[in-house]
Amino acid sequence: xxxxxxxxxxxxxxxxxxxxxxxxxxxxxxxxxxxxxxxxxxxxxxxxxxxxxxxxxxxxxxxxxxxxxxxxxxxxxxxxxxxxxxxxxxxxxxxxxxxxxxxxxxxxxxxxxxxxxxxxxxxxxxxxxxxxxxxxxxxxxxxxxxxxxxxxxxxxxxxxxxxxxxxxxxxxxxxxxxxxxxxxxxxx
Numbered sequence: 001x002x003x004x005x006x007x008x009x010x011x012x013x014x015x016x017x018x019x020x021x022x023x024x025x026x027x028x029x030x031x032x033x034x035x036x037x038x039x040x041x042x043x044x045x046x047x048x049x050x051x052x053x054x055x056x057x058x059x060x061x062x063x064x065x066x067x068x069x070x071x072x073x074x075x076x077x078x079x080x081x082x083x084x085x086x087x088x089x090x091x092x093x094x095x096x097x098x099x100x101x102x103x104x105x106x107x108x109x110x111x112x113x114x115x116x117x118x119x120x121x122x123x124x125x126x127x128x129x130x131x132x133x134x135x136x137x138x139x140x141x142x143x144x145x146x147x148x149x150x151x152x153x154x155x156x157x158x159x160x161x162x163x164x165x166x167x168x169x170x171x172x173x174x175x176x177x178x179x180x181x182x183x184x185x186x187x188x
Contacts, residue, residue, distance in 0.1 A: 053130075053136055056123070056124075056127035056131075059123045059126065059127055060123040060127070063119035063120065063122055063123035064116050064123065065116075067115040067116045067117075067118055068112045068113070068115060068116030069112070071111035071112035071113070071114055071115030071116060072108045072111065073108070074111050074115075075109070075110055075112060076104040076105075076107065076111075078107050078111070079102075079103035079104035079105065079106060079108055080100055080103065080104045082103045082107065083096075083099040083101070083102065083103035083104060084096075084099075086099050086103070087099065118148060118152055121147075121148040121152060122144050122145065122168075122172075125143075125144040125147045125148055125151075126140055126141060129144055138173070141172045141173070141175070142169050142173050142176070145168040145169045145170070145171055145172025145173070145175075146165045146168055146169035146172075147165070147168075148168045148172075149164035149165040149166070149167050149168025149169065149171075150162065150164060150168070152164060152168075
């Protein structure tokens with residue numbers, strides 16, 4: 001007996017993005033492997049499926065990249081504002097554009113690099129704390145934020161490092177609380 005779902009006869013199932021629309025003329029055989037979903041489980045062991053966490057290398061890439069991108073956007077915007085404010089009375093259009101581009105590029109690069117390093121430190125510390133504690137909870141994130149802030153500002157002295165550590169811990173706690181609130185009130 002043939003199945004009603006195309007693709008199930010040959011060991012797989014097809015993703016049909018038009019299944020919600022009645023009477024659509026979508027033939028899954030025409031796109032063959034483009035929309036084929038795997039029929040095997042994604043994880044080998046059920047314990048792996050229970051853990052909803054990125055591994056350390058994905059964590060490192062995510063936090064470093066998002067830190068750099070955020071810093072570049074913030075710094076670029078601040079540089080744009082500085083470039084526009086630095087315009088003088090007799091400046092030509094080329095000179096004004098040059099000031100804006102120079103300001104955006106300089107501040108964007110600077111802020112991007114700083115926040116990228118903060119993301120790199122945070123990801124490394126959080127992954128190490130999770131590994132050594134053997135648990136994944138909010139304390140890991142707060143401790144990683146404390147350590148990141150302190151390590152990032154250690155060259156400025158112990159007082160600056162302690163202050164930056166406190167800010168890092170508070171920012172990490174706020175981030176985790178916001179993430180939990182988003183999960184609770186806006187489930188995907």
